[in-house]
Amino acid sequence: MAFSLFSSKNRNSIASRCQDDSATKLRLRYAPYYHAMQSQQGTSVRLDGRDLIMLASNDYLGLSFHPKVIEASRAALLKWGTSPTGARVSNGSRAYHVELEEKLAAFLGKEACHIHAAGYLSCLSGVAAFAQKGDAILADKNIHSCLWDGIRLSTASVERFSHNSPDDLRTVVSSLPANTPKMMVVEGVYSMEGHIAHLPGLLAIANEYECFNVLDDAHGFGVLGRQGRGTADHFGLTDKVDIICGSMSKALASTGGFVAGDRSLIEYMRTHGKHTIFSASLSPSQAAAASAALDVLQSEPEHLERLWKNQKRYIAMLQSLGLDTWGSETPAVPVVIGDKMRAYSFWQSLMEKGVFTVISVAPAVPIGKDLIRTAISAGHTDEQLDRIGEAFAYAKKRS
Numbered sequence: 541m542a543f544s545l546f547s548s549k550n551r552n553s554i555a556s557r558c559q560d561d562s563a564t565k566l567r568l569r570y571a572p573y574y575h576a577m578q579s580q581q582g583t584s585v586r587l588d589g590r591d592l593i594m595l596a597s598n599d600y601l602g603l604s605f606h607p608k609v610i611e612a613s614r615a616a617l618l619k620w621g622t623s624p625t626g627a628r629v630s631n632g633s634r635a636y637h638v639e640l641e642e643k644l645a646a647f648l649g650k651e652a653c654h655i656h657a658a659g660y661l662s663c664l665s666g667v668a669a670f671a672q673k674g675d676a677i678l679a680d681k682n683i684h685s686c687l688w689d690g691i692r693l694s695t696a697s698v699e700r701f702s703h704n705s706p707d708d709l710r711t712v713v714s715s716l717p718a719n720t721p722k723m724m725v726v727e728g729v730y731s732m733e734g735h736i737a738h739l740p741g742l743l744a745i746a747n748e749y750e751c752f753n754v755l756d757d758a759h760g761f762g763v764l765g766r767q768g769r770g771t772a773d774h775f776g777l778t779d780k781v782d783i784i785c786g787s788m789s790k791a792l793a794s795t796g797g798f799v800a801g802d803r804s805l806i807e808y809m810r811t812h813g814k815h816t817i818f819s820a821s822l823s824p825s826q827a828a829a830a831s832a833a834l835d836v837l838q839s840e841p842e843h844l845e846r847l848w849k850n851q852k853r854y855i856a857m858l859q860s861l862g863l864d865t866w867g868s869e870t871p872a873v874p875v876v877i878g879d880k881m882r883a884y885s886f887w888q889s890l891m892e893k894g895v896f897t898v899i900s901v902a903p904a905v906p907i908g909k910d911l912i913r914t915a916i917s918a919g920h921t922d923e924q925l926d927r928i929g930e931a932f933a934y935a936k937k938r939s
Contacts, residue, residue: 572899573898583602593924595896596898597915600791600847601762601768601793601844601917602847603791604793613828626821629810636828640834650784651802657823663786665809667691667723668815675694676698676722677722680726681702682704682727699712699716709746713749721752726753727756732872735870736869739755740775740777752782752783757772757784762792763847767844850918851916854916854928857929861936866911873915873916874913877939878910883910884901886936889931889935892934
């Protein structure tokens, strides 16, 4: 009988670790993640032969099926092909990249902008390209994984401060040597909690202590501010923010990300940011989709108006059921259940009633904050909101 060189008895330690991982086994057993939709039309999706209401998408303005966005993407595909097949620094830069960057910079009120093929990459680069060994980074403890990765790659030291707390930021930053170069890293809208950053207080302290500042506005862009210009614009503080980074896979109904700031900062990133230098550039169809969505955002204000109308109704609906929304102020709305197994049961009940959401449990959230992660969209109809309300009432009764 033939003997396999790769018999399980001879597995190396890393392969064994992967095969025996308890978290992976638990995920596969309960299967709450990696659901592949069979089809989609706006906020309606089909999964395993069932039609569901999508209540976990970041397509806040409902533009991913907007005719102008689809047509722009199609036209770019026909004109430019499927891919620029290279990095921007070498052979992969195209006129449509520059045009989108100029539009985004003007919209955000910044001198310059650089786009990447992923929002995660943009936000990582927005930190890693500017901080270095010997610097100190002051980070809100609830920032996204992409920002933590940027911090780690920068090799700067890091000090965490309490979530959205200017007072704790002051305590932490005042303990650092005055001559240490400092960077503050926060989000505009915290997608897990739905909180808006206390930007006026945070920036006042950052300015007092000469901190360079980075604002990840992936969930504030297109949602807050004039015509959706974001969290900095919402507070009238655009000129006080050094770097605004974010994603185009949410309100702009595309993929990719951006980093915007003074021209000197963006050119510095293009020179020193290896994650910018060595990454392939954004595809033509996705750049065109984002560009068209940006135009729609400014020319058709009804989408943003509908988003906030739906958000207010949705929050009121959840609160009337006595559900904990963690003080969400935005279309990113968590429903805190507080126990891992109850959260799983709640998620299943919503699915039974035809509503697709996402479960998030510790350690992705603090212990006792196990939750159902939801996001409201301008695309949700009144009828869908009625059905969502019925589903949550059913899930609460069952939990």
